[in-house]
Amino acid sequence: MAHKKSLGALDRSLQDLRRNDRLFENAVLLLAGDFRQTLPIIPWLKPADEINACLKYSTFWQHVRTFHLTRNIHVQQQNDHSAELFSNQLLKIGNGIVPANLTSGRISFPQNFCNLVATKEDLIKKVFADIQFKYKDPSWLSERVILAPKNKDVHEVNSTIQLNIPGELVTPSTLFLKKTKQSTIQQNF
Structure with missing residues (x-):
């Protein structure tokens, strides 16, 4: 949900503190989360403005190396088959694997999803x-x-x-x- 300008503010602060103009003072940053889930909230602006404010549209994004986690360890530790099934279905929806209806543009949830x-x-x-x-x-x-x-x-x-x-x-x-x-x-x- 962070606005892309927050990353710029962090970069300027690190450069100022270290009196150096290198990007993030060569520090390694860990940005965790699912960048598909939540857009930054900007009151009274259009959805396009919210999308443009995302970290993925920042000039810094080209320097980001993305790692994808493939297993939900929390669900695995619970040893709950229905939770694992739900987690996998949710990932398929998020990854765009579930096809959308051509006329409405909406997806159909799997039968046992909800x-x-x-x-x-x-x-x-x-x-x-x-x-x-x-x-x-x-x-x-x-x-x-x-x-x-x-x-x-x-x-x-x-x-x-x-x-x-x-x-x-x-x-x-x-x-x-x-x-x-x-x-x-x-x-x-």
């Missing part, structure tokens, strides 16, 4: 089924997550899920108000 739902409510019901009974079980909760690209979607999904949990809804602002009221009551006595 469970599709029609609405956010259906997704919540599927992932957090019986939350009104299981919300106190940390191991059950730790196995569930819904990812969303925007914070407003995350807040909406969280609010919907919280409405299904029995008891009084407590937010940081309601806690602050309760503490303020309690301290006011204590001061009056």
